Amino acid sequence: xxxxxxxxxxxxxxxxxxxxxxxxxxxxxxxxxxxxxxxxxxxxxxxxxxxxxxxxxxxxxxxxxxxxxxxxxxxxxxxxxxxxxxxxxxxxxxxxxxxxxxxxxxxxxxxxxxxxxxxxxxxxxxxxxxxxxxxxxxxxxxxxxxxxxxxxxxxxxxxxxxxxxxxxxxxxxxxxxxxxxxxxxxxxxxxxxxxxxxxxxxxxxxxxxxxxxxxxxxxxxxxxxxxxxxxxxxxxxxxxxxxxxxxxxxxxxxxxxxxxxxxxxxxxxxxxxxxxxxxxxxxxxxxxx
Amino acid sequence: xxxxxxxxxxxxxxxxxxxxxxxxxxxxxxxxxxxxxxxxxxxxxxxxxxxxxxxxxxxxxxxxxxxxxxxxxxxxxxxxxxxxxxxxxxxxxxxxxxxxxxxxxxxxxxxxxxxxxxxxxxxxxxxxxxxxxxxxxxxxxxxxxxxxxxxxxxxxxxxxxxxxxxxxxxxxxxxxxxxxxxxxxxxxxxxxxxxxxxxxxxxxxxxxxxxxxxxxxxxxxxxxxxxxxxxxxxxxxxxxxxxxxxxxxxxxxxxxxxxxxxxxxxxxxxxxxxxxxxxxxxxxxxxxxxxxxxxxxxxxxxxxxxxxxxxxxxxxxxxxxxxxxxxxxxxxxxxxxxxxxxxxxxxxxxxxxxxxxxxxxxxxxx
Ligand SMILES: Nc1ncnc2c1ncn2[C@@H]1O[C@H](COP(=O)(O)OP(=O)(O)OP(=O)(O)O)[C@@H](O)[C@H]1O
Ligand SMILES: [Mg+2]
Numbered sequence: 056x057x058x059x060x061x062x063x064x065x066x067x068x069x070x071x072x073x074x075x076x077x078x079x080x081x082x083x084x085x086x087x088x089x090x091x092x093x094x095x096x097x098x099x100x101x102x103x104x105x106x107x108x109x110x111x112x113x114x115x116x117x118x119x120x121x122x123x124x125x126x127x128x129x130x131x132x133x134x135x136x137x138x139x140x141x142x143x144x145x146x147x148x149x150x151x152x153x154x155x156x157x158x159x160x161x162x163x164x165x166x167x168x169x170x171x172x173x174x175x176x177x178x179x180x181x182x183x184x185x186x187x188x189x190x191x192x193x194x195x196x197x198x199x200x201x202x203x204x205x206x207x208x209x210x211x212x213x214x215x216x217x218x219x220x221x222x223x224x225x226x227x228x229x230x231x232x233x234x235x236x237x238x239x240x241x242x243x244x245x246x247x248x249x250x251x252x253x254x255x256x257x258x259x260x261x262x263x264x265x266x267x268x269x270x271x272x273x274x275x276x277x278x279x280x281x282x283x284x285x286x287x288x289x290x291x292x293x294x295x296x297x298x299x300x301x302x303x304x305x306x307x308x309x310x311x312x313x314x315x316x317x318x319x320x321x322x323x324x325x326x327x328x329x330x331x332x333x334x335x336x337x338x339x340x341x342x343x344x
Numbered sequence: 345x346x347x348x349x350x351x352x353x354x355x356x357x358x359x360x361x362x363x364x365x366x367x368x369x370x371x372x373x374x375x376x377x378x379x380x381x382x383x384x385x386x387x388x389x390x391x392x393x394x395x396x397x398x399x400x401x402x403x404x405x406x407x408x409x410x411x412x413x414x415x416x417x418x419x420x421x422x423x424x425x426x427x428x429x430x431x432x433x434x435x436x437x438x439x440x441x442x443x444x445x446x447x448x449x450x451x452x453x454x455x456x457x458x459x460x461x462x463x464x465x466x467x468x469x470x471x472x473x474x475x476x477x478x479x480x481x482x483x484x485x486x487x488x489x490x491x492x493x494x495x496x497x498x499x500x501x502x503x504x505x506x507x508x509x510x511x512x513x514x515x516x517x518x519x520x521x522x523x524x525x526x527x528x529x530x531x532x533x534x535x536x537x538x539x540x541x542x543x544x545x546x547x548x549x550x551x552x553x554x555x556x557x558x559x560x561x562x563x564x565x566x567x568x569x570x571x572x573x574x575x576x577x578x579x580x581x582x583x584x585x586x587x588x589x590x591x592x593x594x595x596x597x598x599x600x601x602x603x604x605x606x607x608x609x610x611x612x613x614x615x616x617x618x619x620x621x622x623x624x625x626x627x628x629x630x631x632x633x634x635x636x637x638x639x640x641x642x643x644x645x646x647x648x649x650x651x652x653x654x655x656x657x658x659x660x661x662x663x664x665x666x667x668x669x670x671x672x673x674x675x676x677x678x679x680x681x682x683x684x685x686x687x688x689x690x691x692x693x694x695x696x697x698x699x700x701x702x703x704x705x706x707x708x709x710x
Contacts, residue, residue, distance in 0.1 A: 248445035
């Protein structure tokens with residue numbers, strides 16, 4: 056037996072991989088399969104399921120109420136990703152072009168806020184944004200700059216703000232990693248070949264940083280689409296996302312099969328969106344170095 | 345008045361405390377293969393980068409084609425650069441790399457295709473259009489970098505140690521190719537290298553630099569045969585430096601070395617009679633004669649007597665180390681023109697003779 060293991064690299068590789076495979080199977084694949092199965096069953100009265108196959112859950116997913124929330128969630132996640140990219144790219148570029156010592160300090164500064172609990176940071180935004188008692192509106196009102204409180208809270212704006220704030224470093228870090236690897240002499244070569252600033256960016260910096268942009272966009276888009284803490288707090292109970300509805304199905308409405316169907320819809324959507332995104336980026340030519 | 349393609353007037357560049365280039369004045373003629381030669385850190389790259397526009401001089405002026413460049417950014421200067429590590433765009437094919445400069449200048453598609461084709465043909469890369477730089481050998485990448493610059497037909501091509509990353513054999517081949525290419529396209533080349541042999545074999549003129557200064561400018565022959573200071577004489581080829589005291593400043597120059605008076609054909613500015621100076625003479629310019637050949641020795645012009653201390657047989661020639669006195673040695677290189685004829689043995693007394701025109705008296709400093 057030992058001799059066989061020693062002789063066959065394939066068997067040895069499988070033995071080494073076994074813990075990881077077991078982990079993935081038990082904690083990733085199995086729950087996924089359970090969710091998939093539940094989504095085709097009928098709900099139990101107090102949670103759980105009745106083993107009665109049905110497509111009803113998937114029909115309900117397309118009810119205007121839920122489907123609109125879903126499309127709004129997609130819109131919020133896309134907006135969050137785009138804003139993170141617009142803010143994060145220049146930040147990453149700035150950091151990557153500083154001298155080494157300053158770079159590390161800046162990266163640290165970027166991370167420091169995230170040593171605090173996410174919930175606490177989101178509540179901190181609450182005290183800033185709240186319509187009548189929030190710090191921003193109170194200050195602006197007392198200074199006489201505005202007469203009516205600004206609608207900063209309980210809407211999509213507040214949610215996007217909170218999500219951008221939460222996921223910005225997830226955009227900055229991979230983009231930074233790509234830009235840091237970028238050979239400065241390539242930029243000089245482009246300039247030397249008559250490229251102005253914009254063309255240097257468009258033709259050299261951007262395509263070569265695409266792998267980082269792709270990674271960053273995924274890291275922001277996926278958690279944003281599934282977010283439920285941020286919309287629960289900053290949405291003020293009025294503006295919800297698909298994540299809140301799913302968690303409600305499990306925790307409040309005791310409708311596990313419907314929650315499962317919504318989850319499946321979200322996952323399939325993410326998968327498709329990711330694939331389309333990758334293909335588009337590959338056509339751009341950057342990632343395929 | 346002669347027109348120059350590139351002119352540097354009293355150019356100085358400081359980086360904080362460091363002065364990378366000091367008061368450099370150069371005039372580079374149209375169509376010339378001009379080399380900047382010097383040891384590492386002497387300011388060659390900085391000089392080139394100032395011409396390209398990547399650095400702006402702290403003081404002084406740079407003119408290209410008679411136009412003062414001032415703060416003009418690189419993309420507005422009529423020069424192109426071949427970078428030391430090529431700096432090819434890794435995400436573009438060979439074709440796209442070479443076409444880049446033309447696209448930026450908004451040349452139309454058909455003309456781009458034609459010119460890229462020509463450029464690739466010039467560097468023998470036809471058929472490689474669709475490869476990425478990573479799929480090419482070092483020498484091929486080098487050629488792409490050349491084609492990418494040449495396709496723009498710049499007034500001046502700047503090359504920063506373009507062969508530095510290649511192995512010796514490829515390097516030798518590319519030296520010849522580059523030289524031929526330059527003759528073919530007729531573009532002015534400004535070529536940075538720290539390899540004196542490369543500079544000697546390729547250049548029309550060489551500027552020897554050290555510590556940010558240009559020490560001498562001249563043709564390879566002038567640089568080799570008529571070095572004006574110790575650094576140039578030492579950096580290019582091999583030479584004897586013998587310290588002595590200047591006895592006569594007029595021609596022929598006379599200097600006392602190891603207690604003997606010898607003659608030289610040139611004296612550096614600022615050295616006065618009675619002062620310490622350095623006699624500089626190349627090993628191959630010295631001829632050895634037996635100690636008995638008194639009269640013959642002095643027919644050469646000038647001679648010193650010494651003992652053979654060491655001989656090294658090198659095939660084409662033999663090196664002798666001649667001891668003049670306790671501190672002073674001369675290296676002599678004699679061609680082995682006759683078979684089985686070893687000239688001298690260790691311990692022999694000999695005359696080391698030379699034509700005074702081949703010896704130079706330089707300042708003891710630097
Ligand atoms: N951006 C910079 N900041 C500070 N100092 C610099 C900078 N660029 C060059 N220097 C300094 O200027 C001097 C000349 O540098 P340069 O690169 O021109 O030398 P070089 O002759 O090209 O050397 P090498 O043969 O090693 O390439 C060096 O002492 C270098 O450290
Ligand atoms: Mg250099």
